[in-house]
Amino acid sequence: MTTSAVRSYRSSAGTLGFALFLAIAVVPIAASLLYALLYTLGLTGLLSNGFTLTTWSRVVTSRETWAAFGISAYVSAVVCALSTFGGLGVALFLRSAGVPPAIAARPRAATVLGRIVRARGRKGHSVEIVPPGEDARRLQAGRLHSRAIAFLYLPLALPMTVGAFAGYQILSPIGLFARIAARIHLIGGAQEFPAFTNDVLHLGVIAVHVLLALPFFALLFLQLCESERVDAYAALSRSLGATDRQTLLRVTLPILLHRTRVNVLLLFVIVLGSYEIPLLLGRQYPMMVSVLTVTKYQRFDLLQKPEAFAIAILYTIVSGAAIVIALRQRQEETA
Amino acid sequence: MFLEARGIGKSFGGEDVLRGVDLSVAQQTTLSILGRSGCGKTTLLKIVAGLIAPDAGQVLLRGIDITNLPPQRRHILYLYQEPLLFPHLDAFDNVAFGLRLRDRPEPEVREATETMLAELDLSEQRHKMPHQLSGGQRQRVAFGRALAINPALLLLDEPFSSLDSETRGSMQQLFKRIAARHAITSIFVTHNLKESILMGDAIAHMRDGALHTYATKEAFVQDPGSGVAEEMEFWDGLRFQ
Amino acid sequence: MKRLASAIIAVVCALPFALVIMLSLAHGWRFPAILPHPFTAELWRSIVTGRVDLGAVFARSAALSATVALLSTAASFITAKFIAYHRRRPLLLTLAYAPYVMSPVILGVCILYLYIRAGIDGTFAGVVLAQTIFAFSFGIVFFTAFWNREKLELEQLVYTMGGTTRQLYSRVLLPLSRDALILCFFQTFLISWFQYGITLLIGEGKVQTLPLKVFDYIGEANPGYAALSSCLLVIPPVVMLWINKRLLPRIL
Numbered sequence: 001m002t003t004s005a006v007r008s009y010r011s012s013a014g015t016l017g018f019a020l021f022l023a024i025a026v027v028p029i030a031a032s033l034l035y036a037l038l039y040t041l042g043l044t045g046l047l048s049n050g051f052t053l054t055t056w057s058r059v060v061t062s063r064e065t066w067a068a069f070g071i072s073a074y075v076s077a078v079v080c081a082l083s084t085f086g087g088l089g090v091a092l093f094l095r096s097a098g099v100p101p102a103i104a105a106r107p108r109a110a111t112v113l114g115r116i117v118r119a120r121g122r123k124g125h126s127v128e129i130v131p132p133g134e135d136a137r138r139l140q141a142g143r144l145h146s147r148a149i150a151f152l153y154l155p156l157a158l159p160m161t162v163g164a165f166a167g168y169q170i171l172s173p174i175g176l177f178a179r180i181a182a183r184i185h186l187i188g189g190a191q192e193f194p195a196f197t198n199d200v201l202h203l204g205v206i207a208v209h210v211l212l213a214l215p216f217f218a219l220l221f222l223q224l225c226e227s228e229r230v231d232a233y234a235a236l237s238r239s240l241g242a243t244d245r246q247t248l249l250r251v252t253l254p255i256l257l258h259r260t261r262v263n264v265l266l267l268f269v270i271v272l273g274s275y276e277i278p279l280l281l282g283r284q285y286p287m288m289v290s291v292l293t294v295t296k297y298q299r300f301d302l303l304q305k306p307e308a309f310a311i312a313i314l315y316t317i318v319s320g321a322a323i324v325i326a327l328r329q330r331q332e333e334t335a
Numbered sequence: 336m337f338l339e340a341r342g343i344g345k346s347f348g349g350e351d352v353l354r355g356v357d358l359s360v361a362q363q364t365t366l367s368i369l370g371r372s373g374c375g376k377t378t379l380l381k382i383v384a385g386l387i388a389p390d391a392g393q394v395l396l397r398g399i400d401i402t403n404l405p406p407q408r409r410h411i412l413y414l415y416q417e418p419l420l421f422p423h424l425d426a427f428d429n430v431a432f433g434l435r436l437r438d439r440p441e442p443e444v445r446e447a448t449e450t451m452l453a454e455l456d457l458s459e460q461r462h463k464m465p466h467q468l469s470g471g472q473r474q475r476v477a478f479g480r481a482l483a484i485n486p487a488l489l490l491l492d493e494p495f496s497s498l499d500s501e502t503r504g505s506m507q508q509l510f511k512r513i514a515a516r517h518a519i520t521s522i523f524v525t526h527n528l529k530e531s532i533l534m535g536d537a538i539a540h541m542r543d544g545a546l547h548t549y550a551t552k553e554a555f556v557q558d559p560g561s562g563v564a565e566e567m568e569f570w571d572g573l574r575f576q
Numbered sequence: 577m578k579r580l581a582s583a584i585i586a587v588v589c590a591l592p593f594a595l596v597i598m599l600s601l602a603h604g605w606r607f608p609a610i611l612p613h614p615f616t617a618e619l620w621r622s623i624v625t626g627r628v629d630l631g632a633v634f635a636r637s638a639a640l641s642a643t644v645a646l647l648s649t650a651a652s653f654i655t656a657k658f659i660a661y662h663r664r665r666p667l668l669l670t671l672a673y674a675p676y677v678m679s680p681v682i683l684g685v686c687i688l689y690l691y692i693r694a695g696i697d698g699t700f701a702g703v704v705l706a707q708t709i710f711a712f713s714f715g716i717v718f719f720t721a722f723w724n725r726e727k728l729e730l731e732q733l734v735y736t737m738g739g740t741t742r743q744l745y746s747r748v749l750l751p752l753s754r755d756a757l758i759l760c761f762f763q764t765f766l767i768s769w770f771q772y773g774i775t776l777l778i779g780e781g782k783v784q785t786l787p788l789k790v791f792d793y794i795g796e797a798n799p800g801y802a803a804l805s806s807c808l809l810v811i812p813p814v815v816m817l818w819i820n821k822r823l824l825p826r827i828l
């Protein structure tokens with residue numbers, strides 16, 4: 001027996017949600033990817049002459065294509081590695097520079113002989129004896145640590161466009177670093193400054209991406225240290241006889257890196273398709289994937305247009321696979 | 336019978352959760368349903384409430400087939416295990432919620448709510464937010480909210496399982512008092528043997544997707560499958576050690 | 577040593593902002609001077625005097641981003657509910673995630689054809705719709721976490737209490753979601769505010785927004801105005817971050 005009234009008591013909102021999902025996200029992207037595919041197969045478009053695999057054959061055998069994917073993957077991998085481990089280092093450093101809350105709350109409580117501090121944290125109460133003068137030093141360190149964390153939020157407000165522009169103004173042969181180098185006589189002129197922009201290794205592209213991503217990961221690791229109770233596991237590890245180094249390598253780092261592997265994979269996909277930064281700081285050859293795609297699309301030579309679509313489809317397949325893997329891992333985590 | 340369910344069947348993912356379940360509840364009585372976790376008790380309650388559609392069977396309220404009626408029109412209130420108070424409303428507004436849904440005049444709402452809060456010994460807590468209340472207080476607010484709208488049938492899904500034993504005991508007494516005073520008809524689901532005997536006027540036992548209803552409490556106690564005999568043997572054994 | 581390291585972190589994070597502010601107050605930056613000289617507010621004054629159209633571009637960018645934020649927040653609030661409680665939630669969530677994480681400009685190359693056929697290429701509306709696709713998918717990811725088991729049970733509770741759908745939303749779900757809606761609005765605003773590639777492609781250069789102006793001025797070898805445009809571009813996100821540190825341009 002069907003009970004359509006019971007089944008449907010919530011379905012009107014569900015129908016609208018489904019319709020919006022199709023109309024805004026699924027249909028436009030699916031239709032445009034289908035159009036792009038048909039274009040690459042010669043089945044539609046201004047120069048279409050019927051089914052052909054010429055475009056795909058040209059793209060798949062082109063050094064330009066694989067150089068683009070290669071350099072994009074290389075840049076993404078390096079950015080991910082530097083952002084992850086750099087962020088981890090910054091987070092662990094800032095944690096070690098922190099100050100117990102009881103001291104922060106009572107800065108003038110120091111006595112001649114020292115002070116007994118009852119610090120209240122998640123583990124309940126712990127007691128330590130603070131020698132005289134130590135409060136002020138710790139407070140100062142704590143303030144510095146809080147300010148450093150506050151500064152970490154700044155790059156999160158930096159768009160890629162401005163990051164690219166600022167990156168050029170800092171790293172180019174006439175940028176800030178070159179000027180400082182010239183002022184302290186490390187170089188004689190702009191032409192002697194090493195190439196960090198428009199260079200083979202895409203160092204400028206990597207540096208700006210890392211500037212944007214590393215603070216995010218540092219803040220993420222700081223948050224995870226609290227939510228994953230890293231201190232509690234570290235204390236447990238020490239009570240089992242582990243040294244500080246062993247605790248760091250076998251407990252702290254694995255917990256934190258395991259929890260962020262999905263974020264790292266998603267960062268990889270984002271950097272792979274990045275446009276503004278490589279547009280300004282990258283080279284003409286090899287171009288990163290997004291720059292190559294748009295350049296081919298916008299060229300006067302109409303034969304390049306189907307190649308642009310083919311590269312877009314290849315990118316969609318690669319990044320789509322990475323997203324599926326990342327989300328499957330996240331679902332396993334939360335299941 | 337006030338409520339009847341006939342031949343209720345439901346399966347999820349190819350697995351039969353309910354198989355031909357019949358139950359009946361007389362007016363102004365409480366039917367206890369005892370069963371282990373995962374035996375289908377919650378599914379049965381949700382079918383009666385109209386939150387899940389059965390694959391087979393009928394639900395009748397006062398002799399009228401309500402199987403196809405959406406939950407908004409059944410006047411059957413389903414209470415979850417957790418008190419599930421509206422987190423953005425204080426205790427007073429939580430209790431008043433159902434009355435305001437019915438667009439009752441505000442003075443009438445205030446009077447009815449104040450009376451209910453007093454009855455539940457919650458007058459001092461009227462302006463507290465849910466996170467400021469204890470587990471027992473939250474459960475009492477949930478009761479007050481349900482009783483304020485005088486539902487035809489109350490479905491309680493293990494309402495005291497998250498409480499400590501002392502609070503649980505006082506809540507059991509409170510519910511029995513209120514059920515008698517307000518002439519409530521209810522189904523009380525639990526996995527606790529003692530609670531099922533204490534709370535119900537009649538008892539049923541859910542096993543393997545089927546519901547076995549007992550004519551009397553004595554019949555339930557004497558049934559070897561109910562688990563009462565084993566329980567009594569355990570306590571007797573302790574006494575002589 | 578720790579003080580030095582903390583100071584380095586602070587300097588590195590603040591350097592891009594300090595640099596663009598400095599360049600926007602400069603008349604030129606001759607090599608190898610470390611600081612430009614003289615400092616002048618002339619470029620900033622030119623916004624007010626109308627010598628450059630950056631004021632109008634700022635307003636257009638704000639209007640565009642506000643429209644995208646409103647549309648995508650409202651639509652994703654509803655769609656996320658559908659996805660969150662759907663039995664195929666993992667698949668639908670993966671489909672929703674893809675546009676958010678993938679390159680807008682690469683997908684934009686494919687989408688442009690649809691917009692040309694619809695006659696909305698090179699228009700404000702076209703850019704709004706294109707940006708909404710990506711902001712919408714972010715919103716779905718954002719709100720799917722909001723539509724949890726507790727919300728579902730509250731909804732069922734209200735229905736069994738005899739409430740209508742309108743009462744459910746007006747008295748329970750919307751009050752509960754107020755903070756989430758505001759946060760999503762700000763985040764989708766920033767997603768649109770920062771967009772360059774897809775605005776350039778779909779807008780065909782006719783819909784001028786601040787990111788486009790930055791690149792235009794870079795192309796004209798005019799770092800002063802590029803810096804000025806950059807300053808205008810970072811004002812809203814810095815203000816929003818100041819108000820609420822929870823706001824992140826991207827949530828991974």
